[in-house]
Amino acid sequence: MGTKRDYYEILGLDRNATLDDIKRAYRKLAMQFHPDRVPESKKKEAEEKFKEISEAYAVLSDENKRRLYDQYGHAGIDSQFSTEDIFRSANFSDIFGSSGFGSIFEDLFSDFGFDFFGSSRSSRRRARRGRDLQVKVEVGLEEVLRGTQKTISFSRLQLCPSCGGGGAAAGSGKRICPQCRGTGTVYTSAGFVRLGSTCPRCGGEGKIIDRPCPQCQGRGVVKVRRTLKVNIPAGITEGSSLRLRGEGEEAEGGKGDLYVKISIRRHPLFERDGVNILYTIKISVLKAVLGGEVEVETLEGKVEMQIPAGTQPGTVFRLKGKGLPDIHSRSQKRGDELVKVNIEVPRRLSNAEREFWEKLAKLKGESISSAGGLREKIRKAFR
Ligand SMILES: [Zn+2]
Ligand SMILES: [Zn+2]
Secondary structure (H helix, E strand, O other), rough: OOOOOOHHHOOOOOOOOOOOHHHHHHHHHHHHOOOOHHHHHHHHHHHHHHHHHHHHHHHHHHHHHHHHHHHHHHHHHHHOOOOOHHHHHOOOOHHHHHHHHHHHHHHHHHOOOOOOOOHHOOOOOOOOOOOOOEEEEEEEEHHHHEEEEEEEEEEEEEEOOOOOOOOOOOOOOOEEEEOOOOOOOEEEEOOOEEEEOOOOOOOOOOEEOOEEEEOOOOOOOEEEEEEEEEEEEOOOOOHHHHHHOOOOOEEEEEEOOEEEEEEOOOOOEEEOOOEEEEEEEEHHHHHHHHHHHHEEEEEEEEEEEEOOOOOOOEEEEEEEEOOOOOOOOOOOOOOOOOEEEEEOOOOOOOOOHHHHHHHHHHOOOOOOOOOOHHHHHHHHHOO
């Protein structure tokens, strides 16, 4: 399971590409990777490539989806649309017209159980693919740093092992549906018009089960608990989804996908800001004035950091490379940890300390209140 590539990169375009650019780039690549035009040994590879460019085109040629993608990347698309949604709404006939080119889609995407080119060839009924599933996984920032492997467990429908999904008991089969006589459609007359609708008895299949399979009660599928190890790449972001092809529910038309939706656990010390992490420390006013070393937490343990003399409250220091990796980049480069310094003013002083501070104040010519003086002033102000 790899990370999905950038749609623009797939089509060789930059982010300002116009719709015409997108169409042109897609048409060219589609011709190049048409699985019927490559040698048999390269066919599988070309099919994958063709699906990849088609998905990129389907998203970028749709104004809405493109905006989502520009803003949130793959996570924005995956969290709102299944692969099926993406392809269903795309206008491929615009690219290939009614040339025979459409058959490629029928072959490659038949598991979605729908027709890209409308009614032209849809007389053949297709069984539906299993549903997509979603599982939520929570990871900590330390896991975002290195990437991690999680074991997930979920239940899904699978084809019944007894009847293989047919739903009929062993030794029995299906028979022609008596209600629609095998056509899958029933008609009602309304005046001159005859209205056809899906046969309610067989659900349009034209056949019904003679004796239902005892294991699945004729449904063809059974619920099974599945446990999987999922690799979560370093740098993963809140709300993104990893797609595991074919790990969704199974139906006669094929398997759906599993989407692993990521949420990032709140960290007790750090806040995340993209590839950077934010951390706040408190230092004493003495350290702020005189400078010195402080201990700073990082995702990989404590480090020493030098505070220069005269550090102001709110100053932000940057620990280079102590942040998180960028999931979109292949380089190992990491973001930074930004350390914000708060300065702690002592609330209580011992008598000896007070003497020192008062001496200092005198030295600087500051007028100060004596002990309890401030409280006295406030009381007066509210009288
Ligand atoms: Zn069964
Ligand atoms: Zn029927």
